[in-house]
Amino acid sequence: MIWEPLKLSLLVVTVATAIIATLGLALGLLLAKGRFPGQELLASFFTLPLVLPPTVSGYYLIVLLGRHGIIGEPVYNLTGWTVAFTWQAAVIAAIVLALPLMVLSARAAIESVNPQFEIASYTLGKSWLATFFLITLPLARRGILAGIVLSFTRALGEFGATFMLAGNIPGKTQTMPLAIYEAVISGEDKRAQILALILTGVSIAAVYFTTKLTKGTIRY
């Protein structure tokens, strides 16, 4: 019974982290290097879930993706399927809530790379894309990895928005934080304790790993 929420959390968090890492890196790059109108507005938009109460983000997700939502309703009418109360809904909630951490970290990491190195790479005939992968990304890797770890832990702990969009269905959408909540309100102290200890262990490991990454001795 303990394995079910653990397995589900691992599935949700793995899929969410993979999407967050890719999307967050692309958005971080766009915000770090792009010069376009509305840039800071876009940055604020992607930071919003960090400061909004998770239930508010969850509410907006329902308004958008629920069975009668702005996107959800036409999709339901077309396919007879709705994302609400599926494990994919837990993935979406985790992505929306944890993405800001990745975008902020990736942007800061890319901006911290001295542009002189990129210019030097251009003078050596390397394209913009080659320069990004061979110079910028390796030099920004600590901050980017830290962002991945941070958003991984944030996704793992996601509760409010998940509860609202995905519900609390054991074996289907009941992730670790929801299982802890359920165990506590139904008086299963032992179960709550074990689940809480597992999440604490993973979080401590993540914080330790992030500190090691960001406090490295080699500074660029």
Added chain:
Amino acid sequence: MLQVAIKKRLESDKSGSFALDITFRAEEGITILFGQSGSGKTTTLRAIAGIVTPDSGRITVGEEIYFDSETGANLSIQKRRVGYVFQDYALFPHMTAEQNVAYGIKDNSAAVASRMDRARALLTLFKIGHVRQRYPQNMSGGEQQRTALARALASDPALVLLDEPLSAVDAETRTQLLDEVVAAQERVGIPFIYVTHNTVEAVRLGSHVVVLHEGTVKQVGGPAEVFNTFANER
């Protein structure tokens, strides 16, 4: 041969706006761009390399047009065959000396092994074969400077731009490196444009000195005549 005739307005925080209006030509050999800081030396180099775009004018290297505001021609940085030695060298900190030099070798068809061989040969030529596996942060200023020069030459440039490359090394290393810059130029036989505000470097290197002052060319000539008038004016 390099020919430059460019104009550019620059907005600077410190001195308000500032107009650059530079015309000069550089034959084979070492041309010194001489001037105090704020005279427009570095901006001129950056315009030749394509890092900044002039408002108007023309830049040509041999038959090749790098920039021409009349026809709208403006080659990208990558397509200009320019080797650039930056003031702080800009060696990639996550690459060893030989990886830095091999990065500059443009021949993409060459196998990785043969590029590394060529990089090592270049480092040996600059007498720093022994530091090939070191990272820039573990190299002396002189070794970094030599690596930066080797990297700039690895890209098979038509022109080499050096932006105060010896400002960060001690006097003794500076004397040695000046000789090596001369030797390197004689070996490759392409124009070197060397930016400095140091008269000793200018006299030692220059066959041809272009004096810049507040964004315009004030004087052109051999080092002896330029620095004689320069001294008289003071």
